[in-house]
Amino acid sequence: MGVDLGEIVEDVKREINLNEMKGKKISIDAYNTIYQFLAAIRQPDGTPLIDSKGRITSHLNGLFYRTISIIESGIIPIFVFDGKPPEKKSEEIERRKRAKEEAEKKLEKAKLEGEYREIRKYAQAAVRLSNEMVEESKKLLDAMGIPVVQAPGEGEAEAAYINSIDLSWAAASQDYDSLLFGAKRLVRNITISGKRKLPNKDVYVEIKPELIELESLLKKLGINREQLIDIAILIGTDYNPDGVKGIGVKTALRIIKKYNNIENAIEKGEIQLSKINFDIREIRKLFITPEVKKPTERLELAECNEREIIELLVKNHDFNEDRVNNGIERLKKAIKEAKSVEKQTGLDQWF
Template sequence: EGLIPIYVFDGQPPEQKREELERRAKIKEEAEKKLAKIKEGGGSVEEARKYSQIALKLTNDMVDESKKLLDAMGIPWIQAPSEGEAEAAYINIKGLSWAAGSQDYDSLLFGAKRLIRNLTITGRRKLPGKDVYVEIKPELIELDILLKKLAITREQLIDIGILIGTDYNPGGVKGIGVKTAYRIIKKYGSLEKAIERGEIQKTLISFDINAIRKLFLNPAVKDPDVSLELREPDENRTVEILVQLHDFNEDRVKNGIQRLIKAGREAKAAGRQTGLDQWF
């Protein structure tokens, strides 16, 4: 029947994520250097576009303004105390949402009952590092069905994730891919037992298994302190943000607001959620 989005913003990341964040920052830094060289006359337009996209950074001002826009549009949002993925999974576990929407499989490790991937308006996704778009379709993964099909527990799924690599231990255990990780955990039941039996060399484990497991099983989350219901949009405020501050086309914005108001009213009248395409 469609959906009503609830946006979740990241909070303070766990200390264990520092290595991954430093890796991402380094990639952006290298992209900025390459972009500077291109601007000096050392590259093509395609290369400039590529490195510009990689070098983009989400600032606190951007986040704050996004929240103001969502408020103006009447769309609910939550500020997570830590990982946004964990908070999205938590409100799903609590029954406050139908599913978590993300490209990140970590949502399942955090315990989301359902995960929707490839959730887009256009039905297309840009390939990393290429000016090429491919068609994609929404993908629904239900945690209980997945665990039953694999004949494992959520704790074991987390151990598989740790072997492959998560944001808290990038790269995982050297030489172990998805199939091998699944075979090992199915055979031994846990990462610790696999190490005890000599299947995995202890010297290859350079991270705290229990600390990472705890981040997925008991993450920093909170009960929402705001209504997650759709509200009537504030047309004047929305126009102020999009048109006056960011030079969007006024007619297009006002038409979009009217579609949003209509879709919201129809959804409430019908007692169901509304299609994503009606928001834009």
């Protein structure tokens, strides 16, 4: 789900061209990105791409071809995978599970009734990411020469941490949580830019990458990062999904600017204590000091392993061999050029 800060970041976010990120490393929330591929890369009836054995391949398709396009833009992606989620997230995980089970039931009903629009909608809502899909994703990225980092906890927190210690230029995710975790810069839509169909409508829109800088956001709002976290807690996070009933993001901003933090707002009677059914300090701590580590994995592009890519995509999952070979040639050229651009970018800082 992530925290919905859209209304208060609108004035500071800006479109960013992929070329503006040429030569820069971007730490990417892998799970978030793979879910985007699973939702967006579909057959005409809304069902995901599958191989001859009925196994889903949408995520592999997106990771291979879209990542190549990103590298061709001169960007060095670092994919960060989730570890064990915090215990506080269990309620949100269970909610998502129930939502997917409900979507699966409605999907079966829509198939029986031949409702095309409903099939597409519920097929996307029912998407699941299995352990096997995760491991294959890591294997493909490694074969492509793309840096892969295993987070001890949440991937988004680790991607933000990598950015906060300047091992990447920005963190990439569709969620705004990266800002709460301390990312200096958040890039959205990096893996799904281009024309996309709006949910449940026969309308296509142009999706462009967006950049949000934490320092600019905090300055614009007149708050600090801890206060931004308190705003998120009031409207609901993955650790307290319901937030405080009746409080939206703009109201939360007003309250925190007036009282500095949630506890003061409760003390002054602005927020009723009876509406707080979660541990404020514990949730705040999960954002301020999440479980992260300094990566020991390589964070550089490497030469791709053509044999492993062919084995995984063509032999195991029935991808078109000519298309994959063409992709490999593009990838090899892109890696060579991206490494050259990164080297030049690094040299430029000395002149």
